[in-house]
Amino acid sequence: MHVIVVGAGIIGLSTAWHLRRLGAGVTIIDPAPGQGATHAAAGMLAPAAEVVWGQSPLYPLMRASAQMYPSFAAEVASAAGADFGLTDSGTLVCAGDRADLQALRQLRTAQTAAGFTTELITGSRARELEPALSPSVAGAVRIPDDQSIDPRRVTTALLSVVSATTVRRQVTRLIRRGGITVGVGFSDGDELTADQVIITAGAEADSITGMPALPLRKVWGDVLRLRAPAALTPLLHGTVRGLVNGRPVYIVARDDGELVLGASSREDGREGTDAGAVHRLLQDGQRLVPGILDCEITDITTRARPGSPDDLPIVGRIDDGCLVSTGYFRHGILLAPLGGRLGAELATGVSPDWLPAGGLDSVSPGRFSAEPHSAEPSADGSSAVSSVLHPTTLHRSTS
Ligand SMILES: Cc1cc2nc3c(=O)[nH]c(=O)nc-3n(C[C@H](O)[C@H](O)[C@H](O)COP(=O)(O)OP(=O)(O)OC[C@H]3O[C@@H](n4cnc5c(N)ncnc54)[C@H](O)[C@@H]3O)c2cc1C
Known part of the structure; x- marks a missing residue:
């Protein structure tokens, strides 16, 4: 065939x-x-x-x-002689402040109802796991199995x-x-x-x-790639997601030191990168991990998600x-x-x-x-x- x-x-x-x-x-x-x-x-x-x-x-x-x-x-790695950079260091979903913590509790209820095992931890415990987290992080949901x-x-x-x-x-x-x-x-x-x-x-x-x-609907997303200075590497050990004033944001840490900060979600039909979205991502990202403002931006990409x-x-x-x-x-x-x-x-x-x-x-x-x-x-x-x-x-x- x-x-x-x-x-x-x-x-x-x-x-x-x-x-x-x-x-x-x-x-x-x-x-x-x-x-x-x-x-x-x-x-x-x-x-x-x-x-x-x-x-x-x-x-x-x-x-x-x-x-x-x-x-x-x-x-695929064995056939191609190149790997995917697969990591299983888990996710911390962080609350930017006390109001975001309430939304996080509701998210955890949904996760539990869906049969997923997650753990609600304090802001201090979250900072033990990821020392680069901001002192203002009010709590987090820990998801150890995420890859x-x-x-x-x-x-x-x-x-x-x-x-x-x-x-x-x-x-x-x-x-x-x-x-x-x-x-x-x-x-x-x-x-x-x-x-x-x-x-x-x-x-x-x-x-x-x-x-x-x-x-199909095109849901545009702007996303940044960053690299921390040597003195701050590794800035994070796993994925940090969070809510900041109700807005979702994430920072994914790669095994080669790359950080991915994302992502906007727009259905405005604009193919180009949205300056306001990039500004908000940096603003919200630094509320969770202040050190990202010390990083170099290596790439900004905008693409459409194929939504249904x-x-x-x-x-x-x-x-x-x-x-x-x-x-x-x-x-x-x-x-x-x-x-x-x-x-x-x-x-x-x-x-x-x-x-x-x-x-x-x-x-x-x-x-x-x-x-x-x-x-x-x-x-x-x-x-x-x-x-x-x-x-x-x-x-x-x-x-
Ligand atoms: C900012 C952002 C962050 C994301 N993060 C995640 C994430 O962390 N985890 C996750 O699971 N998903 C994530 N997604 C979603 C994920 O990227 C998409 O769901 C996935 O890439 C869709 O793959 P695809 O192969 O269907 O489409 P695409 O990757 O868009 O590939 C479609 C291909 O079709 C080709 N094509 C189009 N028209 C034609 C034609 N007429 N003839 C020939 N070729 C054609 C295009 O050139 C393109 O290469 C993210 C998306 C965005 C935008």
Whole structure:
């Protein structure tokens, strides 16, 4: 079987990796591999810290994918000869002041209700664990099991394994015969055919002609990378997240000394970096860890998270020759092992019986249709999935 994967972010690359393990031939197409949302991501693998009220179908998926990470990272590292920078030094979710502590207690109640084990600790105990924390930190929730990786190292490692089959071009349309996708086309009229096509183009997944109008929303995030002076290194030992005047902020510490300070969350359609957002991140970050103002800024990146109306991914068939795997929103790095394996198995006809119960339905593209999802093509052969949205509550994001 030959499969075309459109989009080489972490989801497309993980899908390609799993397809190869299943014995499929793979062609990956992307004009700028690894430069989408994955390039911005902080790399927190933090199912408990990501708990938000009302998202219970997401928790089993996040938990399952977090458990898949150590073996996924080890297998890719052995094939690529380069690792992901996987660390398991945990997360401290800190309260900037007493009012934030109240919000943190509510968050912990949600985490406990979702089945995660966390510990509420005092500000002094938090400073014992992370001496760089500000004296004003009023308390913290400790999540010892959280992991993190460097998403840029992940794309480099995965690309080195699959690079021989990577085409640096932009797909403009799906090619359909008899209502079934048989390949993809480019702006100059060139075409490539395959047995299956998987669209993993992140926030641009529905801009390809012939794709259904998926209910994707672009949630822009600005994020900074910093380096502490030698005298202050390591500034932090794990991930510090927190609430400052109710605003979420995080600082992720990498094993090579890099710090990632993020992230804004905007749906204003502005692709460029927002000066106000950068100012607020530095302001809120230094309220938790004053030493970040002594660091050098090495990078500022702005990218769009591929959001869905219910914050769950969108994975499933568009027609008999085409699948979509997108909508990973602020969890795409965490969900990459699960999403990659799921997309690869659906494309090759393997039953994903390992998925948590209800997992397939919770991510189905058909869940946004007023009518039950049908794989029947419309008269023009262009779209099998309608995009009538259910009213949903949108949540504030931190990652
Ligand atoms: C600031 C920020 C911080 C984040 N932090 C975290 C975090 O800590 N943990 C976490 O789990 N998630 C995090 N996320 C979310 C995560 O980055 C995304 O969910 C994830 O990267 C989505 O991966 P993707 O492969 O679907 O999309 P992308 O990485 O955007 O990749 C899509 C690819 O498709 C290509 N493409 C687009 N259109 C076409 C086309 N027509 N033809 C060919 N190729 C095309 C693009 O060039 C791109 O390379 C963060 C996101 C942001 C913005």
